[in-house]
Amino acid sequence: MVKVTVWNENRHEQKDQEVRDVYPEGIHGAIAAFLENEDFEVRTATLDEAEHGLTEEVLNSTDVLLWWGHIAHEEVQDEIVERVKQRVLDGMGLIVLHSGHFSKIFKTLMGTSCDLKWREANEKERIWIVDPSHPIVEGLGEYIELEREEMYGEHFDIPAPDELVMVSWFQGGEVFRSGCTYRRGNGKVFYFRPGHETYPTYYNVEVQKVISNAVKWAKPTNNTKPVYGNAKPLEKLDGMN
Amino acid sequence: MVKVTVWNENRHEQKDQEVRDVYPEGIHGAIAAFLENEDFEVRTATLDEAEHGLTEEVLNSTDVLLWWGHIAHEEVQDEIVERVKQRVLDGMGLIVLHSGHFSKIFKTLMGTSCDLKWREANEKERIWIVDPSHPIVEGLGEYIELEREEMYGEHFDIPAPDELVMVSWFQGGEVFRSGCTYRRGNGKVFYFRPGHETYPTYYNVEVQKVISNAVKWAKPTNNTKPVYGNAKPLEKLDGMN
C-alpha cells in the first residue's frame, strides 16, 4: 500500500474566511479525503507542526509526498527542505501542486527560478492532454475544464520537463505547461498546475484523478541504490596501470 | 490481467541445431515461459502462421506485444506491419528485442535506419542502469552482466529515446544505448538490446525481470482516445469570423 503524506502550508485557511469556506478541513484535508478512497495510506502534515510535520520518521515512511504552499515558502526551514530533497533523491515521489512552484523544495530540485506570469481574474482554464499514453492521464478525456482558476502563464522558468503531459489554455490569452514530470536521483517528481486556494479545484473529480494517478506513478522503484565514490575495476587492467 | 503476445520469427530454431539446443521451445517459448509466472495472460505467435499469427482478433486482444526477429524481417508482410503500427498508435505496448532493431515495425515507428555496429565474438556485455528511478529496472542491481553476447555498438541510428534507461559496455571497446523507451500515439515502446539466438540470455533472471517490468510499464493507458479532424470552437468567436 502506497504511503502518502499530504503537506500543506495551511495559512490561508487560518486567515481567510473565504478559503475556509471552500476548504473547511484545509487544502490538505480535501486532498487527503479523496486519496483515502484509493488504496493508499494517507497522512497530512502542515507548516506549523514541529519540524513542519516532516520528521525523519515521517519522511522515511513516506512513499509519495504532496506539497501545497503559497504565502509562507520562506518560513520552511532550509534543514527540512534539505531532508525532503535527500528523500526524493533516495526514491520518494514528490507531487508539487499549483503555487508550490515557488517552494524551496521545487526550486532546489529544478535549479531554476520557477517564475511565471499570474493573474487572479476568475477566468476559464482548459487543461489539454498532450501525452495520452501517460499513466498520469488514465481515465481522463481530452481535456479538463475549470470554469474559474488563477491564470499561470509562460514563460514558466523550469527545465524542459522529462515528459510534458498537459498544457493549459487560459481565457485571457496565455498557455502554460501544466503537467510536467521529472526524475531526480532515484525519485520521481510531478508538477501539476491547478489549485488556487479560493476555488474548489480539488473537489473536481478529474483533478482528483490526475493526482491519484500521479501518486501511483511517483511511488518509489524498489531496487538496489547506486553506489558512488571510489570503485575497483570490474575488468583486469592488464598491468599497464 | 495484462494480455501479452510473444511474437517470434522462429526461423533460427528450425534451421540451426545450435539454436534449438539453447531454445528447444523456441525463443518465443522461453520468453512465454517466464512471463507466465507473472500475472499475465500469455500467447505466442510466429512468422509462419497465417497472418503471422497477428490477426485483427489477436492484436485487438493484445495489451503488450513482444517482437523478436532477425533473418526474415523482409518476409513480414507490409499489411501486418501496418496493422501492428495502428494498434501501437491506438495504445498497445510494444517491446522490441535485440535484432528486432531492424524489423519493419521498429523502423517504421522510429523513422530512422535503426542501423548499428555488430560483432559475434563471444564477448562480455555489462548493461549499466542509468535511470535507477525507472519502473523497468525495479528489483535490479546497478548492472546486468552477460558473460557472452553479440556486440551491438554506437552509433545506433535511433531517435533520441524519450527515456534512456540502460547503456551497455562491451569488452571489445564499444558502448550501446540498450534500454530505450518511446511513446508513439497512445502506445508505449521499449527497445531492449540483449538476446542473440545462440546465447542463453533469456534464461538470465535479470533479463527476465527487465522484460516482465517492461510489460507492466507498456500496458495501455485506459482513457478516451483523442479526436482528430475538423473541430468546432470551444469558445465563442465573437462574430469576427
Added chain:
Amino acid sequence: MVKVTVWNENRHEQKDQEVRDVYPEGIHGAIAAFLENEDFEVRTATLDEAEHGLTEEVLNSTDVLLWWGHIAHEEVQDEIVERVKQRVLDGMGLIVLHSGHFSKIFKTLMGTSCDLKWREANEKERIWIVDPSHPIVEGLGEYIELEREEMYGEHFDIPAPDELVMVSWFQGGEVFRSGCTYRRGNGKVFYFRPGHETYPTYYNVEVQKVISNAVKWAKPTNNTKPVYGNAKPLEKLDGMN
C-alpha cells in the same frame, strides 16, 4: 553559405484566386524572397516539376530543405520521399511548415499519424515561446501574434519533440505544440505550425525570423558519418573468443 531549397506543392496558387492574391509568386516565392535577404543561397522546387524538382543533384547540394504541402500529399512519389528521407538521415536539415504535418516525408520521419484538430474560422493565434534559450527564437519577443490563422489543436499525434520551443494559444479554446525540433540520423528537423494559404502569414516578419533562424539551426553538422555493420573489436578479446 547555407544552401536552401524551398519546396512547395504549389497547387492552391494555381487553382484559387484568393490564394494567388495573397501569394502571387507562390508560397515558395514568398518564402524564398525573405530567405534571400539572409546569407543563404536559395532555390525553389515544386510538385509539378520533374521528380518534383528534387533530383539527386538538387538534394545533394541542399543543406536545408523547407516543405509546404497540403492538398496533394498523395501525389508525392514514394521514391522521392525515400530520397529526401535518406538525405535527412545523411545530414540535410528539414523544415516542415504548417499543413506539411501530413506530408509523407514528415509522417515517415515521425513514425506516427501526425494527425490533429483543425478549423478555418479566421481566429487569432498567439504563439508563446517556451524555450527562450533556443537559437530558433533569436531576436523575438515573448510571443508572436497572428490576427487570423487556421486553428490546429491538440492532441497533435507526434513523438514528444526533442525540444519544444513554442506553444500556440487559439481564440477558440485550443493549444498546440507549434515549434518542435527532432533529430533523425545526422539530420535536424523543425516543425513550425503557422502558414495557412489564405493568410499573409509568411509576410509576418517574426514568422520570417523564426524560419530564417531555423535554417541556421538545421544546417548539417560537418563530421565523419558513423560506420555501420560488422565491426572488428577495438580492444583485445583475450583469447576467450
Added chain:
Amino acid sequence: MVKVTVWNENRHEQKDQEVRDVYPEGIHGAIAAFLENEDFEVRTATLDEAEHGLTEEVLNSTDVLLWWGHIAHEEVQDEIVERVKQRVLDGMGLIVLHSGHFSKIFKTLMGTSCDLKWREANEKERIWIVDPSHPIVEGLGEYIELEREEMYGEHFDIPAPDELVMVSWFQGGEVFRSGCTYRRGNGKVFYFRPGHETYPTYYNVEVQKVISNAVKWAKPTNNTKPVYGNAKPLEKLDGMN
C-alpha cells in the same frame, strides 16, 4: 565575437609539481590558449582572485563561462555561485569540465547530488558520439580515444540530459554519460567529462574541438527576456470577472 571566461580553481597547479609539469600555465592557461585560436575574446579567472575573479563586471561581459574545479569546491563563496547562477538563467552559457561535476554551481543548476563512481588507474577512455547531428561534435570522428584518464562511472546522478551527445567506455568495465546538454532559464549548460589534472587531456585536439564547439553552441540567444509576475489579460475577459 564571443566573450569567454575560463575559470579554474588553480590549486593543484600550485601544490603538485606533477600537475605543473603537465599544465605549466595552469589548466585555465591551457584552455585559454586553444580558445584564443578561435574567433573568441578570452579571459581567465581563478579562485584566489578577489571575488574569485568573477565580479559583476566580468560576468556581465561574459558570454560563455568555463568551469574547472576539484579540491576546493567548498571555498567558492555562495554569493558568487548565486551570481553565476543568475547570469546563466539570464542567458550566459556555462561549460562544466570534468571534476566540476561536484562544483556548487553545477549542483545547484542540476538539483541532484551529481555524484558518480571514480578511479585513478591510468586506464583507457573511448568517448563515443551518440548524436552525430549535434553541433558540439562538428569536425569529429566516431569517437575520441584517450590513452590514460581517470575513470568516471555510472550511475551519474544528474537529471536526464536534454541532449545526450557522448557516452564513454572505460577499460575497467564502466560507461559514463560524458557529453550532456541542459537549458536553464535563458542559458545553455554543457557538461564534458574528460580532463583529469595529471593527464594532458586538454592538449588533445579533439577534446579542444569539442570545447570550442561547445562555446559556440552555448553563446547567449539574443532576444527579449521573458517578463514574470502579475500580468494583464491579453484578451477581453467578457465581464465575467
